[in-house]
Amino acid sequence: MTSTLHRPTPDPTPPAPAEEGRSARSLVDAVFRAREIAIGGALALLILGTWLANPGFLDDQGVKDLLLNSSILVLLAVGQSVVVMTRNIDLSVGSVVGLTAFACGHFVAGTDHSALTVVLLGIALGTVCGLVSGALVSFGRVPALVVTLGMLYIIQGIDHAWAHGEQINAANVPDGVLSLGSGSVLGVPYLPLISAAVLAATGYFLRTYRSGRELYAIGSSPDAARLAGIPVRRRILAAYAFSGAVAGFAGALWLARFGTVVADAANGWELTVVSAVVVGGVAITGGTGSVWGAALGALLLTTIGSALVVLKVDSFWQQAITGVLLLAAITTDRVVQVRTTSALRKRSRR
Amino acid sequence: MEKPDKGPAPVLALRGVSKSFGAVRALHDVSLELRSGEIHALAGENGAGKSTLIKTLAGVHRPDEGQLLLAGDPVVFHGPADARNAGIAVIYQEPTLFPDLSIAENIFMGRQPRRSAGRIDRKAVHRATAALMSRLGVALDPQRPARGLSIADQQIVEIAKALSFDARVLIMDEPTAALTGGETARLFAVVRTLRAEGAAVLFISHRLEEIFGLCSHVTTLRDGRHVASEPLDGLTEDDLVRRMVGRDLDDLYPKAAAEPGATVLSVRRLTREGVFRDVSFDVRRGEIVALAGLVGAGRSEVAQAVFGVDRADAGEVRVDGRVLPAGSPTAAMDAGLALVPEDRRLRGLVMEMSIERNIGLTGLRSVRRRGLVSRALEHGRAADWAVKLQLKYNRLADPVSVLSGGNQQKVVLAKWLATDPAVLIVDEPTRGIDVGTKAEVHRLLSALAADGLAVLMVSSDLPEVLRMADRILVMHEGRLTAEIPRERATEETVMAAATGRTAEKEPTP
Numbered sequence A: 001m002t003s004t005l006h007r008p009t010p011d012p013t014p015p016a017p018a019e020e021g022r023s024a025r026s027l028v029d030a031v032f033r034a035r036e037i038a039i040g041g042a043l044a045l046l047i048l049g050t051w052l053a054n055p056g057f058l059d060d061q062g063v064k065d066l067l068l069n070s071s072i073l074v075l076l077a078v079g080q081s082v083v084v085m086t087r088n089i090d091l092s093v094g095s096v097v098g099l100t101a102f103a104c105g106h107f108v109a110g111t112d113h114s115a116l117t118v119v120l121l122g123i124a125l126g127t128v129c130g131l132v133s134g135a136l137v138s139f140g141r142v143p144a145l146v147v148t149l150g151m152l153y154i155i156q157g158i159d160h161a162w163a164h165g166e167q168i169n170a171a172n173v174p175d176g177v178l179s180l181g182s183g184s185v186l187g188v189p190y191l192p193l194i195s196a197a198v199l200a201a202t203g204y205f206l207r208t209y210r211s212g213r214e215l216y217a218i219g220s221s222p223d224a225a226r227l228a229g230i231p232v233r234r235r236i237l238a239a240y241a242f243s244g245a246v247a248g249f250a251g252a253l254w255l256a257r258f259g260t261v262v263a264d265a266a267n268g269w270e271l272t273v274v275s276a277v278v279v280g281g282v283a284i285t286g287g288t289g290s291v292w293g294a295a296l297g298a299l300l301l302t303t304i305g306s307a308l309v310v311l312k313v314d315s316f317w318q319q320a321i322t323g324v325l326l327l328a329a330i331t332t333d334r335v336v337q338v339r340t341t342s343a344l345r346k347r348s349r350r
Numbered sequence B: 001m002e003k004p005d006k007g008p009a010p011v012l013a014l015r016g017v018s019k020s021f022g023a024v025r026a027l028h029d030v031s032l033e034l035r036s037g038e039i040h041a042l043a044g045e046n047g048a049g050k051s052t053l054i055k056t057l058a059g060v061h062r063p064d065e066g067q068l069l070l071a072g073d074p075v076v077f078h079g080p081a082d083a084r085n086a087g088i089a090v091i092y093q094e095p096t097l098f099p100d101l102s103i104a105e106n107i108f109m110g111r112q113p114r115r116s117a118g119r120i121d122r123k124a125v126h127r128a129t130a131a132l133m134s135r136l137g138v139a140l141d142p143q144r145p146a147r148g149l150s151i152a153d154q155q156i157v158e159i160a161k162a163l164s165f166d167a168r169v170l171i172m173d174e175p176t177a178a179l180t181g182g183e184t185a186r187l188f189a190v191v192r193t194l195r196a197e198g199a200a201v202l203f204i205s206h207r208l209e210e211i212f213g214l215c216s217h218v219t220t221l222r223d224g225r226h227v228a229s230e231p232l233d234g235l236t237e238d239d240l241v242r243r244m245v246g247r248d249l250d251d252l253y254p255k256a257a258a259e260p261g262a263t264v265l266s267v268r269r270l271t272r273e274g275v276f277r278d279v280s281f282d283v284r285r286g287e288i289v290a291l292a293g294l295v296g297a298g299r300s301e302v303a304q305a306v307f308g309v310d311r312a313d314a315g316e317v318r319v320d321g322r323v324l325p326a327g328s329p330t331a332a333m334d335a336g337l338a339l340v341p342e343d344r345r346l347r348g349l350v351m352e353m354s355i356e357r358n359i360g361l362t363g364l365r366s367v368r369r370r371g372l373v374s375r376a377l378e379h380g381r382a383a384d385w386a387v388k389l390q391l392k393y394n395r396l397a398d399p400v401s402v403l404s405g406g407n408q409q410k411v412v413l414a415k416w417l418a419t420d421p422a423v424l425i426v427d428e429p430t431r432g433i434d435v436g437t438k439a440e441v442h443r444l445l446s447a448l449a450a451d452g453l454a455v456l457m458v459s460s461d462l463p464e465v466l467r468m469a470d471r472i473l474v475m476h477e478g479r480l481t482a483e484i485p486r487e488r489a490t491e492e493t494v495m496a497a498a499t500g501r502t503a504e505k506e507p508t509p
């Protein structure tokens, strides 16, 4: 019935919204939901399987560990996906976590500063790092990969020079700060609650605010975004600032959780974070995906790690599995994109 | 400088504006006045500077010299947002959509209606989009993503975008290039309503009949310079062409009737489920066969299936009697087929690569020396074609993306003509190409046919089809409905078959 679309005879009443149109939308919806459902399903299977093999995996402590272990990665994944959505990448997050954790530890060692002060300090420090990367990428027009890789090494260097082989010991960290990492409400530890709150707020923001939508637009087509009058560079700067802030927050939480911090804490995490985001359906080419998917991706990667420990499998396998998942995710992204494009094209022309 | 004028100050004006890109002077001391309630045409050859002028008005380019006047006052636009806030709506020559986002989001990006606390009012966005779509008379679902839209539909979304806010000035850069007659008529009706409401409109097209049908004034550019600004009343098409080209144009001449030779391309019962069915035809040496029909009738899809870009579900394609393997463009090229695709941005060009490399891409074999690509051969070949097609460029090493829209189209043509094919399939060969070059392209195709090339031409430009084709195959809703020989081809017979009103004659199997 939509063949009336291209008839030369203008009819006064426009045709009703097409059946095809509706199914085109649901097709696309289905594709994206499918990703989240697939990851959710894999996660459930993994947990179930591991629990059957070792019931200890899901006792109180086991669940608590799982939540605690994943919360920092989830937090970082949320920050990273906001950057990846704009067709950029932030490889410096691991080093920012390391730096802020150490800096916060250094700052509170032997004092009785409150948890809030430490968190604020972490966020401020992370934001500064993010702003530097962001400014170079957006206003300096240096490719994101180069900038953030450079930042990764610079921050790591600063961190090592500063730490000089020292480490922060839990004994020196005030109890108020440590209780942020170990305390809980109604049996649920603070950390996952914090991550969930950041996740929900970010997800809501990206969906419901103009500037949130503009981040997707920038990733989908930077040229079109410029022509649409979107302040592209400011938005990208903001995305990096956010990613930095979140990484700084995560650094403070790292200190609160572990107490003992060495200079290269979270070393190498950037790749895990990017993997989580991509596995979770945020396309590395920008414009699609959600923080919810990214969080699921982070949860999945953490759970795989924990499950392998419980199952007493060599930890080498964890990396191999992550790699396989990553390749699978990128391949699916590509295949799905090609498939939906041709499906949509058919619907458009009929 | 303009003479002191009659009415109130123009809504938007350019005064003495110049703009260069490196060594290229795209605009040189150009002035233009847009008045409320007036539809103004901008004419000029490919590369004359029309799109550059528009981008200057839109805040994309900042003029090197000269001024922009908004209601008589000088303004500086720091970006597209400034121009938009000043009530200037622009439809760019190339669609600028976000493929991952819905049509509704594409239209309202950055300007979504909001509820309390700055939250986007999703329902209002969809309502407004649906209203725009019905105003334009199209059935596009506001919530489907822009990815995969046909060029015509992309253009519709661009138009909807421009209409989505109360523009004082509406600027349209070749909005009709990809539209059918019906869609164009609908667009013009909407534009006339806007004019009646007091908007100023600037309109670009290479189709003179559209300029004369819609506009009251015209400004002509040649090589970035201002040639004339005048009312269209009393002007003839020839006058306008002379202003654009700077000389009288030879008559657009029809294809010389050639004695067709042996059959080279023969297509039998080609079918692609849900797109086209049971398509059979032959093309002989020296013959130009047009595939006519409405947009969406499946013409481009047939062309792509013949070339193997899309895999056909059934049927066969033979070149010189040998069956082509299905779905293999490489095999098709080896057999001597060439396809000039419809969507040059997507399939025709590698935008970041240089002009010469783009032209060279299809002929990597012929410019190879001892297994390596010879830059000198590649350059020579490109230079050759650039002259033949009157390409307007700075250096052959420049990326294709800096060429004007029409000149990009010429590069696509050159790229395929350079393969020296036995069968040339061209999809909309002159879309966006100026009158002078159009005649040149027609002359070239005709000459190539006379040398024994077989041409299959998909075209929505009826005059072009009637002038060029030895035979016209008409498609309607995925089927071949008529085969009309040159002698009986008229606008009426073709349109009748295209709209499915008559079946002229069953095509020969």
Ligand SMILES: Nc1ncnc2c1ncn2[C@@H]1O[C@H](COP(=O)(O)OP(=O)(O)OP(=O)(O)O)[C@@H](O)[C@H]1O
Residues within 6 Å of the ligand: B021, B024, B025, B026, B044, B045, B046, B047, B048, B049, B050, B051, B052, B053, B093, B392, B393, B394, B402, B403, B404, B405, B406, B407, B432, B434
């Ligand atoms: N960004 C750019 N960088 C370099 N040169 C450019 C750029 N944009 C345009 N040009 C050059 O400026 C000249 C005018 O181009 P413009 O796009 O304005 O032509 P046009 O009149 O719109 O032509 P068409 O009818 O083919 O669309 C061309 O020679 C083109 O190559």
Ligand SMILES: [Mg+2]
Residues within 6 Å of the ligand: B050, B051, B052, B093, B173, B404, B405, B406
């Ligand atoms: Mg142009």
